[in-house]
Amino acid sequence: MGVVLKINEIKDQLTNSEQKIANCILDNSHKVYNMSIHELADWCSTSSSSIVRFCRKMGFDGFKEFKIELAKDVADSEKSKDIVYEDVSVDDSIQAVINKISSGNIKSIENTLELLDSYEVEKAINALDKANNVYLYGIGASGLVAMDFQYKLMRINRNAFMYLDSHTQLSTSVNIQKDDVAVAISHSGKTLEVFKAIDMANMKGATTISITKYGDNPVSNVSDIKLYVGGIEQNLRVGAIASRIAQLTVVDILFVGLARKNFKVVSDYLKGTKEIVEDFKIEK
Template identity: 30%
Template sequence: MKRPLDRPQSIGPHIRMLLPTLTPLETSVVETALGQPGFSEGTALRDLAQAAGVSEPMVVKVAKKLGFNGFREFRTALVLYNALPGSDLHRELAPEDTSSEITRKVFDTSIQAVQETLAILDMEAFDRAVGLIHGARQRDLYGIGGSAQIARDVAHKLLRIGVRASVFDDAHMMLMSAALLGDGDVAIAFSHSGTTTAVIEPLQLARRRGVRTIVITNYAGSPLAEAADVVLCSTAQGSPLLGENAAARIAQLVICDALFAAIAQRDLPQAERNLNATMGAVSARRQVK
């Protein structure tokens, strides 16, 4: 993965992805830096440490855990990111907001999530995921709640081009699925937080059985990501009301659309034949005026 400063738009998402790897005290350093008014190149290490209630070495430690050389590079990165157009798009809903303002905030949040996800997308990991899914004997998809809906969307798209996949959204069924997978199969797990036990356990089981595992999540340092051969990360900023799940779901769907297109490209003539066949099979179910 490229260093954070290589692409300023990736700085915010890069930091958010790694938050699960930090302790609560370390997280407070990041939150203080992000929320400190007037944070700039002139902000001293001492000032940030005092504001966060930690030692100066702790601030340096956090900066290095996030992939920076030290505090100065961490400070420069945040200043660069905050100066980007649209970095302040993420705003909370207010009681006085009009429908137009609410719509704009929701759309802006989702657009930003998609743009920042593209900025951090690991293309080497993406290509590996495409190859594993395309060449798999069996493809089992795991997800709970909203993540299960993403899994179903992926399975639906793949079926349209003749690539079969099974979706499991029950904890027991996922474990049963994982217990039957083997060499040549792939397990794909979807989880925004990457901390859902019901999804982590079957993925770990699948991996112990020699199955290749793919994860789509919002956090690269999550327990679910640790059980994966390939990790594809979406990113979205948190918000008490708007939340990050909704925007991250949009970003994850776009990642899956890109996977679908790349898988279809592996054998485009066959994909087009299967697409015509599946479209033709359901065409009679559509009303014609």
């Protein structure tokens, strides 16, 4: 995972002093990797020891290792500097809207690929494969992603349940069994209803999977398997749109990963579900 992405994803979990350092680095990333630790400390109006602690919190041994990874990030950003990741303005032309939305979605997928741990993905697929029932929890836009996942699982003859009503979601979590799997989808990881449902499923002994943004959050903290998605920081709904695209990407990965485990049987299921609706298509 890139340094800039990691800072952006956990920035709201940092202390005020750490956020000050983070903003200083993000605003001057092209200069920081050429600075000494003392120069950066002066630039950020902090101490060298605070810089070291910040680097370690980011998962690095020290400032030197941090700078090396930051330099790689800067080099990568130079390669894609013609792509604009901006929020939509009310004065934008339709072409600008097309470009910004598309670029934001592409960026969120790229960030998600950096955040996804293939080992955790494999664990999630294996858990879904062994599950007697799969219960999906999500509210709002994340609820629509959960519905999409339920539809995909249904097409390959898996017992999957998703209810848009949050009280019904909570009710299913109370009756969940140990051989079931619960999947919680919440970008922030702080949606109360989703947290309550996945926490209850966890207490009941079911295997729990979370799909949230990267970092410390209530939903991922109580989940057995943690899958992280990337997003983009925007003021309007572009960020929410991009996070939904990232969630759908993870759902697609899980679905295809699950389907490939028994591809011959799954192919027959998919063929059957496709054929049953063919007669309802309008022919010219």
